[in-house]
Amino acid sequence: MATQNKNLSEYDKNTIPNAKDFRFGIVVSEWNETVTEGLYNGAFDALTDCEVPAHQIIRWNVPGSFELVYGAKKMLQTQNVDAVIVIGCVIQGETKHFDFVCEGVTQGIKDLNVQTDIPVIFCVLTDNNMQQSIDRSGGIHGNKGTEAAIAAIKMAYIRQQASMSHPFNQPLLSSGALQIEDKPREIENE
Numbered sequence: 001m002a003t004q005n006k007n008l009s010e011y012d013k014n015t016i017p018n019a020k021d022f023r024f025g026i027v028v029s030e031w032n033e034t035v036t037e038g039l040y041n042g043a044f045d046a047l048t049d050c051e052v053p054a055h056q057i058i059r060w061n062v063p064g065s066f067e068l069v070y071g072a073k074k075m076l077q078t079q080n081v082d083a084v085i086v087i088g089c090v091i092q093g094e095t096k097h098f099d100f101v102c103e104g105v106t107q108g109i110k111d112l113n114v115q116t117d118i119p120v121i122f123c124v125l126t127d128n129n130m131q132q133s134i135d136r137s138g139g140i141h142g143n144k145g146t147e148a149a150i151a152a153i154k155m156a157y158i159r160q161q162a163s164m165s166h167p168f169n170q171p172l173l174s175s176g177a178l179q180i181e182d183k184p185r186e187i188e189n190e
């Protein structure tokens with residue numbers, strides 16, 4: 001299993017961009033809250049370890065992982081953030097409900113990444129049992145919240161750099177080929 005070969009809490013600060021000016025939203029599911037609190041603590045501690053001031057981290061709670069999509073959407077619409085982390089823990093029960101919750105939150109977060117300009121980081125455990133969740137929220141495999149925080153910093157940096165680069169959103173030809181203009185378009189002053 002991939003996680004068994006990679007401790008989720010390990011990161012090299014030398015490979016992480018300067019994050020002190022970034023603002024982060026964290027939406028936390030209350031289902032399996034002992035696990036989600038452990039994930040949140042991992043994320044919060046990693047962000048502050050990377051010089052993000054605590055007052056630049058905004059936390060909202062939602063009832064369950066399925067509500068993470070709506071919570072992240074409203075966070076994006078109303079808060080000045082450079083990335084959002086959604087935190088949940090979905091554990092297989094007796095029925096197929098697990099499948100639908102996992103699919104719904106996965107597709108919903110993917111859609112937000114496609115439809116909006118702010119990266120939304122997927123920190124949702126989808127485990128067979130509680131022990132697997134414990135192992136990944138500060139246990140033997142590390143903390144997925146830590147991993148998510150580092151991913152959030154890196155994606156916020158990519159967004160920042162992309163916004164300062166020449167626009168590469170050249171129009172596509174009818175064939176679908178990318179039309180390369182002689183020089184990048186001038187960025188119009190807003």
Ligand SMILES: Nc1c(NC[C@H](O)[C@H](O)[C@H](O)CO)[nH]c(=O)[nH]c1=O
Nearest residue numbers: 029031063064065066088089090091
């Ligand atoms: N069983 C789990 C749930 N179920 C609740 C749903 O996420 C949702 O809140 C409900 O269906 C109302 O819309 N949520 C988790 O986060 N983890 C679970 O294991």
Ligand SMILES: CC(=O)[C@@H](O)COP(=O)(O)O
Nearest residue numbers: 091092093094095097098
């Ligand atoms: C993911 C869930 O909603 C699940 O844990 C609920 O348990 P059950 O399938 O036994 O109703």
